[in-house]
Amino acid sequence: MPPSRRRILELTALSMTTLGGCSALGDPPPEGTPTETPDGTEPPDPTATPTDAPASELLCGTGPLPDSGWPLSERSVGRTNYAPDGDGPAEKPSAEWSVTATAPERGEVRFTRPIVADDRIYVARNVVVGTSVPKPDKQYLQAYDAATGDRLWEYAIAGTPQAVATTDEAVLVADRSTLHAVEYGGESARWTHEPDGGVDDVLPIPDGVLVASTRADSDDTVVALLSDGEVEWDVTVDAWLDSSLGWTDGRAYLATNGAELVAIDTDEGEQLWTRNLHDREDRNPATLLVTPCAVFVAVDEALYAADRDGEVAWSVNKSFRDLATDGEYIYGVDGDGYARSLSIEDGDEDWEEFRGAVNERYTDGFFDGLAIDDETLYAGTLEDGLLAISTNSGDVRWVLERDLDGVSVSVVDDTLYAAWGNRLLAFR
Template structure:
């Protein structure tokens, strides 16, 4: 089984440290606070450093934007970790809260009763039209074994009342996704399919090398293992095919237009045929002296561009695997609406590029110039109808205008807990922060 990714280790360090806005009651509101490098592209040697939002001329036409917009998006909700199988983090029909929101309901993850030190926290949620699904995971102390009490919870989306619980024992949930009538929850060693309405087990898949990531679609469920294999499962959990794609897979697979795109720890991006796992093409995106220097950690796909984070760079390829442009600068996340690419850095910059050519459209600095701590973009940017949402370390959630980068509002968590990915559905916004799950409106 492969070790946790850098992002997962960072997320785990914030689990259970504190609640939202310093509140343990469900109706407490959030406090506000004042808002608080360089990118080099292959097309130019010009370097830019910015602490405030700046804009440049738009380089993508309306026709190009329409042609390149992600296809096969869910009709509603946020059912997968990056919303759709192509990992775009794009919800064009959702608005989210236009004005600065307040918490509509909150739920707290409680640790089990034990003499050992244990913290509890929530995964990022998956949202459908009527329900919200979230994993409760436990984080024991360094000398303590993993206790029983990990679980998958289903909540009523409107009221926040718990509908059912599926116990996971001593297996902590890593991620979950909803397709059809099943919720798929992944732990380090197992993938379980659970009935969406009643929370009963349908089937489990236990690969010998463990589960690295999962991307379900209507046709198949694609599971990557720590050894570098990709397995396509049928809806009943039986394997249809297995393929090897590298020494270790380091990014959630993206599935788009008949291909499965997987990134490896040695800096390679490979496109497999979704029907049988045969390789279409493979491209080397990164080099370096260690695995941490070569990792491909994020992949998102549209009709016009395949986007990846490789060696902390944003790399844009055409559908045939040819690199079109690269942006360097410590990036860890990438999202797209087809026309623009939204990426966050480890030191707190959020930048938007033209998907066509890589020109910077706007950028803003969300970090803190205090060198005693490291601030950065904590999650993938989430792109809704004209709005971008992003969480930034250590304690903030932002809303920006997608076209200009103008800040709409900022929420500050009165704690050390890192907020998870803001999940937007219709005009609602859901986010986990440490041991608190909250719905905003």
């Protein structure tokens, strides 16, 4: 099969997922960097056969989920992309409202994934320009009424906005250099944080915010900020961040550009362990999903399931560019055009659906930014547009074609919110 067309739309990856893929910012760490494994064993090869670790220990639910809305890019601190109370459109929907961004003088507008909280939608309005065109002086965090699509306010930042999330006190938006905690009216920032290495990922957790940044010496630093923006602790990881941060039950997890899985105790502010997943030379940005008793990492055409101690329970040779879980199954899509469902217990495939488009140069597959509710997986491809797929059978329920590139979605109650190119839409 032709190679995947990877990372087609960087802005839909969070928002925060986009921030995680920072390995393209410079050279990787020097060879010979020491790697600690929990038991000193050799890294496992991907295999469809589970190891001796009891697979049933991986079945423990999704972990903490928001009470309502879609307040983070992947909805929860575990990056689960799951809204169990959602009842999105089961049949081909129509748009309740649609907002089209005003075209800039140069470049094109792209909205980040819709963040939905307290009947408000928060997105970054990002102007994408070519390498020879200067970027605009200002970019914007914008707030919209979720029921009508009316714009309520906007907050200007100097850099390209890459992350949006909400906390009890503020809306978080990050560009490459600065994290802004913006008042809910948009008038000003409560505080800002400027790490030495720039902002690579942002994850609000209970009682604070985790920020990952890569320094010039090729180390990655994870910083814990208190609710007022003050630094509580920082941990240095001897590699670059290559995934989003995930968190549950007092532990943060990340994947590095050396295919390592790292666990950090967020109560004490210390690194617990590092697990080398494999020694392949090829490197693609990793995708990470966390539950209370397991960490799932998709990296370099393989998916690994590890327990809280970093022991790999099973792995399969399947590629994934985005993941979701309902606590029983792992759902995912890839750049080769496949949507899949796997058992959390042992990695066995439940179903697989191909929706890609193959040509002489590459395969057009799925975009980042999928969402699942109780019965349906929603995701977008360049070929089909926006799809709804049954999580039970893998059958396609409907396809919504539009002549726009890139779509990321959030599902809240009976409404599917979509950032689709230069448009923001609500479907029912």
